[in-house]
Amino acid sequence: MRGADPAIVLIPGIGMFSYGTNKQTARVAGEFYLNAINVMAGAHAISTYQPISEAEKFRIEYWTLEEAKLQRLPKPKPLTARIALVTGAGSGIGRAIAHRLAAEGACVVIADRNPHSAATVAAEIGDTDIAIPVTVDVTDTAAVQHAIQQTVLAFGGIDLIVNNAGLSISKPLLQTTDGDWDLQHNVMARGSFLVSREAARALIDQNMGGDIIYITSKNSVFAGPNNIAYGAAKADQAHQVRLLAAELGPHRIRVNGINPDGVVQGSGIFTSGWGAQRAATYGIPENQLSAFYAQRTLLKQETLPEHVANAVYALTAGDLTHTTGLHIPVDAGVAAAFLR
């Protein structure tokens, strides 16, 4: 038997919600009810509306031939019917995460402070039933609330949040300005907090559990020079993972982190001169920076945005349902960053 839960919900003054296992199916269900309204208008204009009997409707709804038709539909993907919001998804790691989630069946909101980047990534995915762009500066409370609102209006809810938006300004302590500290803490520590808080309201109302993933960093654990602001902000984010895992567990919301390092290719952080600076420090051409970092790792492999996306998938696709408060390094092996 199918359950008693509705596929169409009507709210006077507000509108109609329709449901399905993906956005297109949900929308078509809504269109069918628009057809029903038009039919009722016509029938009631010339007569009274009298559809087929309840018994006949039951025979149709549970018709074995229609069941056979449903069986012929393609099997659902691992993230079918998940609704994701990825911040900083207009480039680099966030973009790779968005692509992977979409490919695995999720609906994805491509959130970025740069509307052009967000639109470009959404267009790469190429289907507004799967991915839409949203402009949001995560330091702005109203903008974050609006982004959550846009997500739930577009896809009917939200259940997978990736706090990825971030930037890196690494300088010696004495050269780290108030602005350097404030900017990185506002975007990463405060921004993640705001997104988590506003998304949690919806997750708790939904009562369907969910996942919050923080893209933190090796530098949230590893201590090196010239990194006070970035490292401290990342450590803040890393402890948010543990704090929220503890607090949101009763709602079946898992909160986990990923600690990337050395993600040079395709990364937003290493562009705009930062990569050139690091390469100059090591005395190598900039295009060899990624390979240089790889040589310093245990596995001697370059870490790409896709590897971080793989870890997000592993955490959310259903095999790690009993894991919360974890940090997964995606760095080709850095012993100094092993967690104890």
Add this chain to the structure above:
Amino acid sequence: MSTVEDLIGRSNRLGADRGNTNYAGGNTSAKGAGTDPVTGGPVDLLWVKGSGGDLGTLTEAGLAVLRLDRLRALTGVYPGVEREDEMVAVFDYCLHGRGGAAPSIDTAMHGLVDAAHVDHLHPDAGIAFATAADGEALTKECFGDRVVWLPWRRPGFQLGLDIAAAKAAHPRAVGVILGGHGITAWGNTSAECEANSLEIIRTAQAFIDERGRPEPFGPTIDGYTPLPEPERHARAAALAPLLRGLASTDRRQVGHYTDTSVVLDFLARAEHPRLAALGTSCPDHFLRTKVRPLVLDLPPPPPWTRSKNASPNYTPSTGPTTPPTTSNTPPPTAHPCGGRTRRSC
């Protein structure tokens, strides 16, 4: 143009207009001559839209192809209406080669009706007649003997036989109104069939426009008229997670929100609770919509209240509230409304 090209063109044109049929609803067919590769000689074939897919984007790959002689011979083995579902599996033994789409339940209708071209559609105007309590009398009044009324019967082999018999008994008819379901039209050429389909739909709509009473859903009700758009969207966003949780009891769902004027107007009017309880209008819809919607009857503004973790946006009349409480507060439960919740299921 070939038989198949004409059929695809007619299907795409009819399917492109949502006034003619709903998304993925209805099916079309054409009969014509093909070549039997086994004998090298001619063979009469039926091309018919297969199971699934939308008429508006139909391509040749979406057609089932059957041998007309084999399909018509099924009347000899038909075991009667109690076992009519078994006939669908037998269509596989009538296929002309392996390349086509899976035949749909409506294949019998297309094969058995004695006309070269057949359209089966779910037009809103046609189904208005089909679900009218006085549908049979109104069909006669509107169409004379040009369109015949058939009472509801679940789609299948027996309905196909019934439609074929209705055509034979009414030589001047161009189609039927299928009670509780939709319409079927036919023609000797593709153009004639398409014209007949459109004639039935347009005549039905004109009859409703001219003869229908105004405000069929009754007068508007105080407090049920649409909220201004920003407030409407804010409330929809606040409700969405609660509703998704409700709709996902069996299985995780995603949702689509619409505030199109057709819906808002329906919900603003006196008849909507009674009509919503009567459920949707075409059997094609039930699998996607279930038989009836839930009407969430919320009290009019000022807004319903939520418990402790209310966002600053939740109480529009008073502005931002105090920040959420500490982590020592037990997880709150949100109540979707302070007033009546009427489940129309």
